[in-house]
Amino acid sequence: MSKLKQIALQIPEYLLIAAVIFYWGSAGWGVNYIAITLLLILVLQIIFKNRVVGLLIPGILILTCLYMLLALFSEFREFPSFNAEAKQLLFVGLSYFLGTILVSGIMIYKYLLHEGSRA
Numbered sequence: 001m002s003k004l005k006q007i008a009l010q011i012p013e014y015l016l017i018a019a020v021i022f023y024w025g026s027a028g029w030g031v032n033y034i035a036i037t038l039l040l041i042l043v044l045q046i047i048f049k050n051r052v053v054g055l056l057i058p059g060i061l062i063l064t065c066l067y068m069l070l071a072l073f074s075e076f077r078e079f080p081s082f083n084a085e086a087k088q089l090l091f092v093g094l095s096y097f098l099g100t101i102l103v104s105g106i107m108i109y110k111y112l113l114h115e116g117s118r119a
């Protein structure tokens with residue numbers, strides 16, 4: 001079980017990198033300074049494992065995802081009926097934002113409780 005816990009605690013940064021790459025691809029593959037900055041911050045976090053940045057990144061992501069969930073529900077309410085497009089919007093949006101919140105929660109656990117117990 002300890003081996004599984006170690007693997008689970010190493011995954012959040014890599015999943016967030018995948019989410020940033022998904023964001024970059026969906027926004028267009030041009031020069032996107034926000035995506036480049038996010039990727040750089042996450043790669044540096046993997047290398048240096050700074051505790052403050054490790055708590056700041058998921059905190060900001062959780063707040064952003066909660067805001068985007070409100071935007072998602074607002075967009076969903078604009079559909080006149082629950083059709084295939086509305087279902088796809090909810091499935092993809094909820095999966096993406098709730099998944100990011102879950103990964104951010106794991107990252108908070110990692111840097112708040114797990115990394116704190118080693119120091």
